Each structure stands twice: as structure tokens, then as C-alpha cells.
Amino acid sequence: MAPPQTSNAAQIDFWNGPTGERWTRLARQIEHNLRPFADAAIRRLAPQPGERVVDVGCGAGDTTLALAERVQGHGFVLGVDVSRPMLQRATARAANTPEYPVRFVEADAAAHAFERAAFDALFSRFGVMFFADPAAAFANLRRALKPGGRLTFCCWRDRRENPWVTLPVAAARRHLSELPPPPGPDEPGPFAFADSARIQRILTSAGFSDIACEKFDPMLTYGEDPRAAADYLTQMGPVGSVLQEHPEPLRQKVADTLAGLLEEKREPGVLRLSAATWIVTARSE
Numbered sequence: 589m590a591p592p593q594t595s596n597a598a599q600i601d602f603w604n605g606p607t608g609e610r611w612t613r614l615a616r617q618i619e620h621n622l623r624p625f626a627d628a629a630i631r632r633l634a635p636q637p638g639e640r641v642v643d644v645g646c647g648a649g650d651t652t653l654a655l656a657e658r659v660q661g662h663g664f665v666l667g668v669d670v671s672r673p674m675l676q677r678a679t680a681r682a683a684n685t686p687e688y689p690v691r692f693v694e695a696d697a698a699a700h701a702f703e704r705a706a707f708d709a710l711f712s713r714f715g716v717m718f719f720a721d722p723a724a725a726f727a728n729l730r731r732a733l734k735p736g737g738r739l740t741f742c743c744w745r746d747r748r749e750n751p752w753v754t755l756p757v758a759a760a761r762r763h764l765s766e767l768p769p770p771p772g773p774d775e776p777g778p779f780a781f782a783d784s785a786r787i788q789r790i791l792t793s794a795g796f797s798d799i800a801c802e803k804f805d806p807m808l809t810y811g812e813d814p815r816a817a818a819d820y821l822t823q824m825g826p827v828g829s830v831l832q833e834h835p836e837p838l839r840q841k842v843a844d845t846l847a848g849l850l851e852e853k854r855e856p857g858v859l860r861l862s863a864a865t866w867i868v869t870a871r872s873e
Contacts, residue, residue, distance in 0.1 A: 596670070596696050599718045599776060603671035606832050610823055612673040615648040617820060624806040625742045626651050626713045629867050632802075633740035635659050639708040642732060643667045644697045644741070645715015649678025649690075655711060656688040666707075667692040668700060669715070698725035702732035709733075712741035717780040726794035733872040739796060742804065742867050743781040749864035751853075752808060753778075756827040759818075759846035763838060767830060778825065787868055796870040804867045807860045814850035817859050818843040821850075
């Protein structure tokens with residue numbers, strides 16, 4: 589059953605359209621690329637055997653299964669996402685590990701009627717920056733937590749600190765007369781939580797305390813071939829959403845240009861780009 593229409597309807601449509609299909613197709617590569625963030629955030633959360641955890645924006649289920657491995661058979665992990673294509677992949681993967689205590693639900697976490705005070709922790713890997721009303725969304729999520737329950741998520745800092753975005757944008761600008769403006773700092777999007785002060789305000793108003801934003805800036809590895817990395821990066825992020833509206837020859841031109849920019853960044857044998865994120869932790873009051 590599809591999630592009900594909410595104030596996040598635009599995001600629901602977005603993640604069930606070509607973007608959701610593209611992310612599902614690239615799920616294995618995305619998960620490999622994002623694993624340093626997932627591992628670091630899970631270490632901060634420190635899930636324990638027997639705990640109940642919500643994985644917000646669980647995507648194709650990689651983090652949900654990683655959490656389930658830690659809470660073990662007498663725990664439970666609920667994976668929540670609005671993207672039906674990604675949840676179908678997540679459900680298929682979970683079927684291969686029936687011993688893992690997981691369930692997936694297609695729902696908008698901002699409005700979903702979670703069982704109240706039923707969970708020990710909330711977790712998200714880049715899944716919480718897309719709420720139309722983040723304070724209300726986090727208040728809804730907090731109600732699912734037991735008193736003193738834990739929240740851990742990772743989110744991107746400023747786009748200018750993330751060359752996996754700035755380099756594809758620079759390549760696209762050489763071939764497109766105009767690119768859509770990025771979302772404003774208070775609008776849903778990958779970089780909506782770039783400002784740690786905004787995170788503090790949102791979580792405080794939603795009823796969280798002990799809020800901390802820790803910088804986590806790993807180097808991301810994209811292999812040895814700049815062209816293969818360019819093909820991947822031009823399908824991801826803001827540029828991927830723009831290029832899907834253009835014909836294949838233009839997409840290839842952008843990828844060619846990006847491959848040249850990436851070649852300049854390549855160290856002997858490997859291409860690595862820096863990334864700038866927050867790992868956010870908090871507790872339910």
C-alpha cells in the first residue's frame with residue numbers, strides 16, 4: 589500500500605520516480621561508497637543485543653541489515669522509506685537472511701503512526717534531510733522512542749565542502765546553459781542540515797536533548813578509472829536529477845568533461861574525493 593499524501597508529497601513522488609529507480613539500480617555501488625558513514629554512525633549509536641531500532645530512510649536495506657546484525661535475534665529493526673523500488677530490493681535482500689529481525693514499511697516517517705515509546709533508538713544514513721517540516725517530523729519520530737532513547741544520524745555539510753557534488757556541477761555547467769538553483773538552506777534537500785545551529789534548533793524544538801554534531805570527513809574512493817567514476821557521479825545527486833531530463837549524447841559529454849576533472853584529482857592508482865558530513869547524536873527527553 590502506498591504511503592498517504594503528506595506535506596512531503598513532492599519527495600515521495602521524487603523517490604518513486606526515475607531517481608528511485610536509478611538509486612535501486614546503483615544500490616550496491618552506493619552502499620559501498622557510503623559504508624564509511626554507515627559504519628561510523630552505527631558505532632556512535634552502539635546498538636545492543638535485544639534493542640529495537642528504527643532505520644529512517646532505509647533505502648535498499650543495507651543499514652537496516654547492519655543494525656539487525658547488532659541487535660540480534662531477540663532485537664528488532666524497522667526500516668522505513670518512501671521509495672517503493674528501493675524497499676522492494678530491501679525486502680528481497682532480507683529474505684536471504686531470515687534470521688535477521690527486520691521489517692520494512694513503505695511510509696513517510698514524518699507522519700507514520702509509530703508505536704509510541706516502543707523503540708530504543710533512531711538511526712539514519714542521509715535519510716532525514718528531506719522533510720518539508722523537519723521539526724514536526726522529528727517530533728513524530730521522538731514519540732516512537734522510549735524515554736532517554738537515542739538518536740544518531742549522518743548528514744552532509746555545505747555542498748562547497750563536497751567535491752562529489754561540486755565537480756559534477758562544474759562539468760554540467762560547461763554543457764548546459766542553465767542549471768536549476770539549489771534548494772534554499774531551509775528547504776528539503778541533501779544539504780538541508782549543513783548548518784549545525786539549524787540542527788540544534790530543530791532537534792531541541794522536537795524534544796531532544798544532549799545534541800551533538802561531530803564532523804566526520806572521510807575520503808571516498810571511486811576506483812582507478814576516472815571515466816567509470818564520472819559515469820557514476822553524473823547519475824547521483826543534483827546533477828543526476830538534471831541530466832535525466834536530457835538526451836544521452838549530452839549526458840555523455842558531461843561525463844567526458846567530468847572524467848577530465850577527476851583525472852586531475854587522481855592519485856597514483858586510485859581516485860579519492862573528500863567528503864564533509866555531520867554525525868549527529870541526541871537523546872529523547
